[in-house]
Amino acid sequence: MSAMFELDFMRNALLAALFVGLAAPMVGIFLVQRRLSLIGDGLGHVALAGVAIGIATDRAPVLTALVTAALGAVVIELLRARGRTSGDLALAMLFYGGIAAGVVIINRSEGAQTGNLTSFLFGSIATTTRGELVTFAVLSAVIVGVTLVLRPRLFAVAGDEEYARASGLPVLALNILLAVLTAVTVVVAMRVIGLLLISALMIVPNAAAQQLSGSFRAANLWAVVLGVLSSVGGVVVSYQLDTASGGTIVLIAIALFVVAMVVGHVVRLVARRRHLRAERHAHEHGPGCGHEAVPHGDHVDYLHDGHRHAAHEGHYDEHSDHPPPAEGPDQDARHEQEVTR
Amino acid sequence: MSAPAPPVVELRGAAFGYRGRPVVSDVDLTVRRGEVVAVLGPNGSGKTTLVKGLLGLSEHLSGQVEVLGTPLARLPDRTRIGYVPQRHTLVGGVRATVAEVVATGLLARRPWYRPATRADREAVLAAVEAAGLADRARFDVETLSGGQQRRVLIARALVARPDVLLMDEPTAGVDRASQDVLTSVLRRLADAGTTMAIVTHELSALRGVVDRIVEVDTGHVTFDGTPEGYAVHQGALARSSGRTAAR
Numbered sequence: 136m137s138a139m140f141e142l143d144f145m146r147n148a149l150l151a152a153l154f155v156g157l158a159a160p161m162v163g164i165f166l167v168q169r170r171l172s173l174i175g176d177g178l179g180h181v182a183l184a185g186v187a188i189g190i191a192t193d194r195a196p197v198l199t200a201l202v203t204a205a206l207g208a209v210v211i212e213l214l215r216a217r218g219r220t221s222g223d224l225a226l227a228m229l230f231y232g233g234i235a236a237g238v239v240i241i242n243r244s245e246g247a248q249t250g251n252l253t254s255f256l257f258g259s260i261a262t263t264t265r266g267e268l269v270t271f272a273v274l275s276a277v278i279v280g281v282t283l284v285l286r287p288r289l290f291a292v293a294g295d296e297e298y299a300r301a302s303g304l305p306v307l308a309l310n311i312l313l314a315v316l317t318a319v320t321v322v323v324a325m326r327v328i329g330l331l332l333i334s335a336l337m338i339v340p341n342a343a344a345q346q347l348s349g350s351f352r353a354a355n356l357w358a359v360v361l362g363v364l365s366s367v368g369g370v371v372v373s374y375q376l377d378t379a380s381g382g383t384i385v386l387i388a389i390a391l392f393v394v395a396m397v398v399g400h401v402v403r404l405v406a407r408r409r410h411l412r413a414e415r416h417a418h419e420h421g422p423g424c425g426h427e428a429v430p431h432g433d434h435v436d437y438l439h440d441g442h443r444h445a446a447h448e449g450h451y452d453e454h455s456d457h458p459p460p461a462e463g464p465d466q467d468a469r470h471e472q473e474v475t476r
Numbered sequence: 477m478s479a480p481a482p483p484v485v486e487l488r489g490a491a492f493g494y495r496g497r498p499v500v501s502d503v504d505l506t507v508r509r510g511e512v513v514a515v516l517g518p519n520g521s522g523k524t525t526l527v528k529g530l531l532g533l534s535e536h537l538s539g540q541v542e543v544l545g546t547p548l549a550r551l552p553d554r555t556r557i558g559y560v561p562q563r564h565t566l567v568g569g570v571r572a573t574v575a576e577v578v579a580t581g582l583l584a585r586r587p588w589y590r591p592a593t594r595a596d597r598e599a600v601l602a603a604v605e606a607a608g609l610a611d612r613a614r615f616d617v618e619t620l621s622g623g624q625q626r627r628v629l630i631a632r633a634l635v636a637r638p639d640v641l642l643m644d645e646p647t648a649g650v651d652r653a654s655q656d657v658l659t660s661v662l663r664r665l666a667d668a669g670t671t672m673a674i675v676t677h678e679l680s681a682l683r684g685v686v687d688r689i690v691e692v693d694t695g696h697v698t699f700d701g702t703p704e705g706y707a708v709h710q711g712a713l714a715r716s717s718g719r720t721a722a723r
């Protein structure tokens with residue numbers, strides 16, 4: 136294990152994985168929110184054309200990919216803001232055109248051998264250079280900083296674009312910004328995860344986080360934790376099993392998603408078991424509703440015909456001082472009466 | 477209300493529409509401070525386009541539109557107009573709490589680099605309470621009933637203390653029991669002097685809240701007056717055309 140950290144390329148790969156594990160879920164949550172999960176995938180395709188241009192012209196592929204993907208992102212958002220069906224087709228042209236141009240240009244300059252191409256598409260732990268690592272660190276810091284500061288605004292626009300526009304937020308600018316952040320994430324991830332799989336690290340940890348949280352804030356934290364676990368864990372496993380790092384990272388992320396789904400399900404099941412719901416409760420309690428309010432821990436119970444009712448999600452819970460099993464059959468009958476009054 | 481209150485919204489020969497084509501036109505309408513106006517009309521009558529025009533969501537094509545004495549296009553602070561849209565999902569594909577959704581109503585009020593202050597958080601709690609959701613501020617909005625979700629949107633519009641609330645079908649698709657709570661929330665707002673324009677086709681749910689009715693049909697205002705006057709207008713309409721007014 137420790138031998139792994141002494142290898143230069145492994146240190147670079149692990150750091151690059153850490154950066155992308157942090158940054159990708161923070162951008163991805165807004166894509167999940169906008170139900171645009173595949174946009175990162177499309178920008179990965181576009182970035183491949185940029186990589187190819189870099190290889191063909193002997194420039195740093197990371198930089199040419201960054202410029203191409205960012206331009207693609209701006210074009211996409213402008214198309215989306217403009218219209219409907221023609222925009223959709225234009226996106227398809229851009230995405231497929233990107234990957235096709237990428238493959239053709241790389242073939243032209245490197246011949247038929249596709250080792251380099253494969254590592255760009257599916258990730259490789261051996262390819263991150265020290266210079267690129269610095270670039271990735273700076274770009275990740277920018278992504279994390281911008282999403283942290285603008286999180287409320289990105290959340291508002293992704294959640295309800297029409298309302299955001301009506302309240303005076305710069306909707307188009309924020310949407311373009313999110314697309315550019317997505318493009319930058321794609322580039323940061325292109326070495327360890329690869330351009331075909333990067334979208335997964337933006338989406339899957341967020342899908343898992345949704346299973347474990349009831350607020351946007353908590354979902355954000357969970358997604359970052361799961362993202363870092365997947366990316367760093369994936370690089371370690373890929374070193375030991377000698378597999379493509381991108382594929383390994385994504386499989387770990389999906390495994391974590393399955394675990395999160397099971398855990399979330401069990402937690403909800405236990406919670407449902409442990410609490411007793413006041414059935415068919417048409418009245419809504421509140422200050423001045425006529426029922427006595429009794430503070431109870433972090434919330435307020437209302438005395439309702441001998442029952443203590445507390446708001447929970449869309450319904451009311453029975454908050455007796457005794458746990459539910461203590462309720463006798465006669466009390467159940469009384470309960471039935473009270474809730475239908 | 478003896479002396480006429482100052483106008484909050486004033487339209488003179490206004491037309492609104494999309495892509496340069498008017499949907500409603502020749503609208504003269506004044507909403508004064510403290511008034512609760514119901515905007516009625518069948519689907520496609522232009523009532524929603526009219527309200528969206530005031531929000532800058534449909535195009536203002538001609539005529540004058542003033543909000544608080546300022547031409548609409550030059551209104552610096554859009555949160556002076558609170559908007560309660562008709563929505564099926566509140567936050568898109570993620571989870572968020574009631575307080576998180578309501579807090580977005582304050583964003584346009586502060587520069588992008590400034591985080592929420594303590595006063596902002598208190599305003600959020602106050603708005604949540606005014607909408608009768610104080611108990612539920614930290615629950616995931618997706619777990620709430622349809623009526624409660626509608627009140628989340630009302631709280632989001634209230635949080636910036638707007639001068640007028642524009643609501644699009646607040647009672648549509650809400651079950652009977654939550655409709656009562658919703659109506660009592662609206663009544664409480666009205667009693668507190670909140671100016672409101674409510675687009676609806678269920679006048680019965682707003683009985684006792686509304687003090688003026690504006691009817692829009694085929695792109696024009698066809699009635700503007702009191703609820704009592706509206707009943708007479710409907711009766712006259714039914715008699716003259718020999719058909720029963722269904723709406």
Ligand SMILES: [Zn+2]
Pocket residue numbers: 418419420421424425426437
């Ligand atoms: Zn009560």
Ligand SMILES: [Zn+2]
Pocket residue numbers: 431434435436444445454
């Ligand atoms: Zn309790």
Ligand SMILES: [Zn+2]
Pocket residue numbers: 413416418420437439444451
């Ligand atoms: Zn109760």
Ligand SMILES: [Zn+2]
Pocket residue numbers: 410411412447448450451452
């Ligand atoms: Zn419950």
